Amino acid sequence: MSATAPALRIAGLSKTFGGLQVTRSVQLEVAEGERHLLIGPNGAGKTTLFNLIAGDLRPTAGSIHLQGRDVTALAPHLRAQLGLARTYQIVTLFGRDTLLHNVKLALLGRSPQRWRQWGSFDADPALSERARAVLDSVGLGAKAQLPLEQTSYGEKRRLEIAMALAQSPRVLLLDEPLAGLSAQERETVTELLRGIGRDITILMIEHDMEAALAFADRVTLLHYGEVILGGTRQEVVSDPRTREIYLGH
Numbered sequence: 612m613s614a615t616a617p618a619l620r621i622a623g624l625s626k627t628f629g630g631l632q633v634t635r636s637v638q639l640e641v642a643e644g645e646r647h648l649l650i651g652p653n654g655a656g657k658t659t660l661f662n663l664i665a666g667d668l669r670p671t672a673g674s675i676h677l678q679g680r681d682v683t684a685l686a687p688h689l690r691a692q693l694g695l696a697r698t699y700q701i702v703t704l705f706g707r708d709t710l711l712h713n714v715k716l717a718l719l720g721r722s723p724q725r726w727r728q729w730g731s732f733d734a735d736p737a738l739s740e741r742a743r744a745v746l747d748s749v750g751l752g753a754k755a756q757l758p759l760e761q762t763s764y765g766e767k768r769r770l771e772i773a774m775a776l777a778q779s780p781r782v783l784l785l786d787e788p789l790a791g792l793s794a795q796e797r798e799t800v801t802e803l804l805r806g807i808g809r810d811i812t813i814l815m816i817e818h819d820m821e822a823a824l825a826f827a828d829r830v831t832l833l834h835y836g837e838v839i840l841g842g843t844r845q846e847v848v849s850d851p852r853t854r855e856i857y858l859g860h
């Protein structure tokens with residue numbers, strides 16, 4: 612591992628489903644601490660790329676390095692242990708459990724305690740304290756004892772981000788963190804994202820261009836699974852191909 616290695620380096624990454632090539636020799640580097648935005652029209656292959664990075668899908672060809680380490684063949688939980696986190700698909704998880712309980716589970720995700728007896732789980736004061744701190748950090752402290760299913764959509768999105776952050780990631784993958792939120796909720800989540808320290812590198816898919824561009828240092832445009840262009844926010848926004856492909860005019 613080298614100190615100068617990018618947080619994430621993707622080289623020649625391809626994925627084929629049956630006859631359909633969804634990821635086409637993607638090259639992408641995300642520097643340590645960078646906020647990198649991934650854009651592209653529907654079906655461009657953005658989510659597939661996230662699934663490949665997280666290890667939920669195996670590439671047909673190419674490689675993925677995390678902080679200089681080749682993780683291409685590693686299982687998702689091993690990538691998580693190396694500091695890769697993505698937001699949980701919370702809608703499918705533990706709806707009847709409290710917010711506090713859900714965060715405790717996320718905290719245990721990377722802890723050796725996970726493999727201990729369950730007996731001490733609810734009684735562990737240190738774990739509860741850390742979980743409460745996580746909830747406070749996203750403004751949900753007062754709702755700690757509320758069942759997840761009784762929270763608003765915006766609160767769930769904040770909790771998703773909190774649970775990913777609870778794992779102390781080095782690289783965070785955010786899949787449309789602002790999707791489906793009201794203007795006020797978008798503002799709250801944007802503030803939350805802005806507050807994340809530069810010790811965490813962020814790769815984000817987002818369709819809300821205004822909010823996403825305000826946040827991003829660099830941008831990569833995907834189209835039909837291929838990187839069309841990548842560069843600083845200014846470079847990508849002023850490139851006519853962005854308007855043509857992404858904005859459709």
Ligand SMILES: Nc1ncnc2c1ncn2[C@@H]1O[C@H](COP(=O)(O)OP(=O)(O)OP(=O)(O)O)[C@@H](O)[C@H]1O
Nearest residue numbers: 628629631633651652653654655656657658659660
């Ligand atoms: N498991 C799969 N089997 C077959 N085809 C798939 C599979 N997963 C994705 N695809 C196809 O790959 C293409 C890219 O899908 P993907 O969801 O990655 O795009 P996207 O850029 O995230 O789109 P969106 O913005 O709509 O979320 C689509 O044509 C999709 O139908």
